Amino acid sequence: MFLYYKNTIMYVGQMVRRTMLERAKAIFEFIKKVDEPFPKSKLQKIGLNPETAEKWLELIIYIQRQPRIRLVKTKNTTIIEKTEKGYHVMSREVFMDPTRSYKERFYALQDYLSALITTEKLEKEQK
Numbered sequence: 004m005f006l007y008y009k010n011t012i013m014y015v016g017q018m019v020r021r022t023m024l025e026r027a028k029a030i031f032e033f034i035k036k037v038d039e040p041f042p043k044s045k046l047q048k049i050g051l052n053p054e055t056a057e058k059w060l061e062l063i064i065y066i067q068r069q070p071r072i073r074l075v076k077t078k079n080t081t082i083i084e085k086t087e088k089g090y091h092v093m094s095r096e097v098f099m100d101p102t103r104s105y106k107e108r109f110y111a112l113q114d115y116l117s118a119l120i121t122t123e124k125l126e127k128e129q130k
Contacts, residue, residue: 026051030059068096090118 021029029049037045046056070087087095097103097111 021050026059027063030063068092087119088122091115091122094118 030046030051033046033049043056043060044053046059047053051059070085070089070092073084073086075082075084094111094115098108098115100108103111
């Protein structure tokens with residue numbers, strides 16, 4: 004049996020601090036379970052006080068707006084590769100924006116996919 008207290012999981016008789024990945028997973032698992040919009044104070048159920056929850060949500064929103072990356076792990080090193088360029092990010096922001104019309108979002112999605120395919124073809128030709 005365990006309980007959440009702040010950023011620590013309290014197992015019976017011992018306390019174990021959660022890693023950043025465990026905290027992020029807990030946030031997204033909680034979000035998946037809730038169908039309606041909810042106040043951030045509900046994140047107390049998973050052990051995040053409102054101030055900590057605010058910091059995590061700001062970090063998540065910031066990361067979601069960044070170019071996508073891919074990690075390529077080799078025996079001794081991890082290579083970080085951008086999979087989107089500036090135009091991709093701009094197009095993705097447009098097609099993900101619910102305030103834009105469906106037509107505008109559709110064209111932005113087409114542009115995004117076209118640019119992504121072109122970029123991948125050029126990269127393959129360079130190799």
